[in-house]
């Protein structure tokens with residue numbers, strides 16, 4: 023039975039499980055558009071330079087979106103982390119969230135943005151890109167560089183922002199996992215924090231059976247959602263997809279995203295959080311922690 027204890031590992035894992043669906047569906051939506059590599063290239067749009075912005079189209083989308091969300095106090099929540107630095111202060115006073123996590127400044131969004139744009143997007147949009155190429159060749163267009171560009175820069179970036187926000191929330195939830203595991207047995211972690219030992223900390227937080235169960239569930243989910251998309255070849259709205267046909271998700275690509283990137287980065291967040299879990303505590307406070315067990 024799920025408790026409302028914010029550090030219940032069962033409750034935390036149920037949030038991670040729910041985020042799987044959010045991530046898979048955001049990737050399915052992004053997969054309906056071609057790769058559109060221009061939106062990930064710095065200074066690829068003169069119009070942005072004219073606005074004084076010299077990042078990528080996607081970074082501009084993130085900045086504009088996160089600027090508004092920051093004013094609406096989104097990033098005062100302990101489970102929300104922006105990709106953009108120097109955001110404005112909220113227009114409302116921050117909500118009084120319970121102080122569940124130990125104060126920290128861990129934000130791995132630069133790593134998330136890098137693997138997402140360099141590896142995940144090209145892989146999940148491959149089918150849309152191939153379908154676009156076939157359509158363009160059939161219409162006598164032969165320029166290979168055009169095969170990756172369907173011009174849907176706004177739609178593609180909107181889907182990218184949704185995917186990135188869901189992946190960021192999932193990865194940074196590792197902080198709640200680490201606090202939960204630390205409070206359950208602080209004495210096991212403290213020696214490897216006082217004498218920093220990343221490998222020992224990673225071994226303590228790693229649960230292979232949980233990871234395997236997750237990957238098996240993910241394969242079932244992605245395969246089911248891909249099957250649904252296949253059975254519904256012509257989309258109701260007709261705007262997404264190539265030539266009105268739904269593009270099915272790269273099931274192996276979703277599983278690989280988790281196995282090669284999301285799970286390892288979540289564990290990196292868990293270890294980093296633990297390495298700073300005793301920052302600012304006195305020897306007496308650490309001693310008390312070491313001798314306590316929940």
Ligand SMILES: C=C(O[C@@H]1C=C(C(=O)O)C=C[C@H]1O)C(=O)O
Nearest residue numbers: 199227228229230232233285288
């Ligand atoms: C998130 C946890 O910690 C680790 C990371 C996992 C993941 O990223 O899915 C799963 C199990 C653990 O190896 C957990 O124990 O649930």
